[in-house]
Amino acid sequence: MQPEYAIRTVNLQRTYKTKERVLKALDGVDLAVRPGELFGFLGPNGAGKTTTIKILTTLLLPSGGTAEVWGFDVLHEADAVRRHINMVSGGESSGYGLLTVRENLWMFTQFHGMDSKVANKRIDELLEVMGLADRAKTRVSFLSTGLRQKMNYIRGLLTDPDVLFLDEPTLGLDVEAARTLRTYTRHWLDTNPGKTVVLTTHYMQEADELCDRVAIISGGTILACDTPTSLKYSLQQDVVFRLFTTPVAPAFLQAVEQIAGVQSISQRSGDQRDELSLILRDDAILPQVLSQLANHNAGLLSLEKRQPTLEDVFVNLVGHSLSESEATA
Numbered sequence: 001m002q003p004e005y006a007i008r009t010v011n012l013q014r015t016y017k018t019k020e021r022v023l024k025a026l027d028g029v030d031l032a033v034r035p036g037e038l039f040g041f042l043g044p045n046g047a048g049k050t051t052t053i054k055i056l057t058t059l060l061l062p063s064g065g066t067a068e069v070w071g072f073d074v075l076h077e078a079d080a081v082r083r084h085i086n087m088v089s090g091g092e093s094s095g096y097g098l099l100t101v102r103e104n105l106w107m108f109t110q111f112h113g114m115d116s117k118v119a120n121k122r123i124d125e126l127l128e129v130m131g132l133a134d135r136a137k138t139r140v141s142f143l144s145t146g147l148r149q150k151m152n153y154i155r156g157l158l159t160d161p162d163v164l165f166l167d168e169p170t171l172g173l174d175v176e177a178a179r180t181l182r183t184y185t186r187h188w189l190d191t192n193p194g195k196t197v198v199l200t201t202h203y204m205q206e207a208d209e210l211c212d213r214v215a216i217i218s219g220g221t222i223l224a225c226d227t228p229t230s231l232k233y234s235l236q237q238d239v240v241f242r243l244f245t246t247p248v249a250p251a252f253l254q255a256v257e258q259i260a261g262v263q264s265i266s267q268r269s270g271d272q273r274d275e276l277s278l279i280l281r282d283d284a285i286l287p288q289v290l291s292q293l294a295n296h297n298a299g300l301l302s303l304e305k306r307q308p309t310l311e312d313v314f315v316n317l318v319g320h321s322l323s324e325s326e327a328t329a
């Protein structure tokens with residue numbers, strides 16, 4: 001029977017105690033994910049995504065609050081939770097190098113106590129879908145990172161879980177392979193009503209295109225949680241500009257942040273030029289930004305007004321872009 005919530009957390013807390021300090025990795029996370037949803041988690045490094053997923057997959061105990069997966073408590077009914085979930089992490093090196101792809105996958109089905117006939121049929125189907133059928137007899141140690149990741153994704157689906165956790169599943173995949181994985185994930189949800197996917201990703205576009213709802217998490221708390229469309233709509237009153245400039249100094253960014261009506265500015269440094277994303281309360285503030293550019297001896301290369309993206313929503317809430325958080329991690 002389908003529960004009301006695939007995932008439900010109330011005031012979820014997790015503290016890490018080290019010799020030097022006590023760190024609140026999760027500080028009251030409330031989540032309510034319905035069966036059938038593709039739910040995305042977006043956050044900078046250290047936001048608490050992995051901690052949340054580890055608690056939901058029973059790999060880590062919470063320090064406080066409650067968490068239920070498919071109606072079962074992660075603390076008191078961990079075995080029941082495990083029967084309903086599976087997990088795929090990007091960049092994981094699971095699998096035994098000496099075994100072939102098929103042998104590896106079959107082995108995992110046996111860990112889960114699956115009937116051999118059913119297991120073999122599913123392995124064949126998924127190898128075909130993921131374009132890995134011709135590698136079935138290849139030793140895992142001979143696979144490229146991308147192909148190994150495809151195999152891991154198949155492993156996650158083999159047990160037909162009710163809740164599938166995908167932690168950065170397209171990390172290291174080429175564009176084509178990432179698209180195959182995304183398309184199949186959506187197809188799997190569409191053809192299996194009630195199946196639920198929780199996805200963490202660093203790729204904003206992936207979250208935007210794929211997720212039914214997205215939670216933006218930072219500093220162990222959820223800052224916003226809604227459909228990508230509604231999140232973007234929340235910025236509709238603001239105006240978003242993209243500027244290409246000659247390289248700008250941190251002092252310029254600080255000066256712009258001081259201007260009244262500047263919601264946020266984020267910088268992506270390129271070769272000999274910077275890309276700046278600017279969210280303003282209204283158009284009239286732009287001249288002040290441009291005069292700061294001149295004050296700091298930087299030149300404007302191009303300027304474009306555009307629709308808000310999920311990245312803009314993220315910057316507005318977190319204060320910097322996801323790529324900036326990676327650069328400083």
Ligand SMILES: Nc1ncnc2c1ncn2[C@@H]1O[C@H](COP(=O)(O)OP(=O)(O)OP(=O)(O)O)[C@@H](O)[C@H]1O
Pocket residue numbers: 016017018023024025043044045046047048049050051052
């Ligand atoms: N075992 C641990 N001991 C101490 N601190 C930890 C431990 N695991 C995580 N942390 C800290 O808890 C915070 C949340 O970490 P977490 O791994 O959940 O973040 P994340 O959002 O998954 O980040 P990333 O995208 O970098 O994986 C970070 O400050 C991290 O340094």
